[in-house]
Amino acid sequence: MSPDRLSLDAFRRWVLGDLVDNRNRGLFAEWLVGMALGVIDETMSRQEWDAYDLQYRNKKIEVKAAGRSQSWNPNHSARTSFGIAQKKMSWSAATDTFTHHDQPQRFADVYVFCMHEPVPADNAKVADPAYWQLWVVATKVLDQELGSQKSLGINRLNQLATPVPWRGIREAVDAGLGEAHDHE
Template identity: 40%
Template sequence: MLDFEATSGGVPLDALAVPRRSGTEPFTQAGAAAGAVLTDFWAWACSDLMSNRLRGVLAEYIVALAMGAGDGVRTEWDAVDLRLPGGLDIEVKSAAYVQSWSQQRLSRIEFNVAPAKGWDARTNTVATVPHRPSRVYVFCLLHHTDKATVNPLDLDQWEFYVTPTTMLDAALGTQARVSLARLQTITPSSVTFGELAARITECMEG
């Protein structure tokens, strides 16, 4: 088993308690402000919201926002993307037709749904058998196709396909990727951001 636990002199080092930062925290040198604050770093590192990795993190936040859970701190590398009260574990996947880089054509839409031996951040353990541990998948498609006006902060440019994990398992087995056309045979209709929370709750209760 992969061991994520660091030790120092044989004494286990507990996971860090990560505070939610405001962005006003300064960089310092010798105890004095060094001329930049945390939002300067965020602007430098996170302005390209169309990049594949950052768009995926943004999609997780959008789903958390819809569920009234956008005030916490994201856990990196957990087996599921969102853990909400009541045992609702959500996996979030994102895709877009347009990308940051130069394109010859719009991107083909497909999502990664591969079962995995995920690491559980709560227990510091890794699953022994590949599986999909969430109860619900939310597939977030940035459906806007005009590169000049695409804006991932405009929630009207997104559509969402909410699928119980049991339905994915039944339809796809151990398949690693699913195209949009195939997904639409499993979950025929998408929802808007305003409808997202109700659909997730419906799938959880169903």
């Protein structure tokens, strides 16, 4: 390929080619949840560094991802946890403003925890929602049950919520928000 004719698709493959990589798997999990909630379309792009990952019915959704298999040691089952630390500063992509908070806090209304299960993992398994275990927890539950705790392991997560299938995310998020809606 000539340097004069760069391909955006080639760039995307180069950047995101390994979906097992922690960063890429996390981005995929955000997209997976966004698709389940119906809040992503092909005209959108992801907002890096925003205070939360997705917006659904004017509520903020934080997506946390982990995987048992890692790119650097694919046949070893890794111990996993999710970062849930409260923060004293947030940035809004919509307004391009930073806000400092007197007390650390979690900025989303609901968290969706996404665990990719297979060992070893590969791109096809990451791309298949059937290989993900998903939990939805309202932020108020995290705050009440865990306070300022900075990470959350699977055992404790299972005490807070029951895993849901990918097609059940929307209903679980609605329940976490205390809302009931008819879905088409």
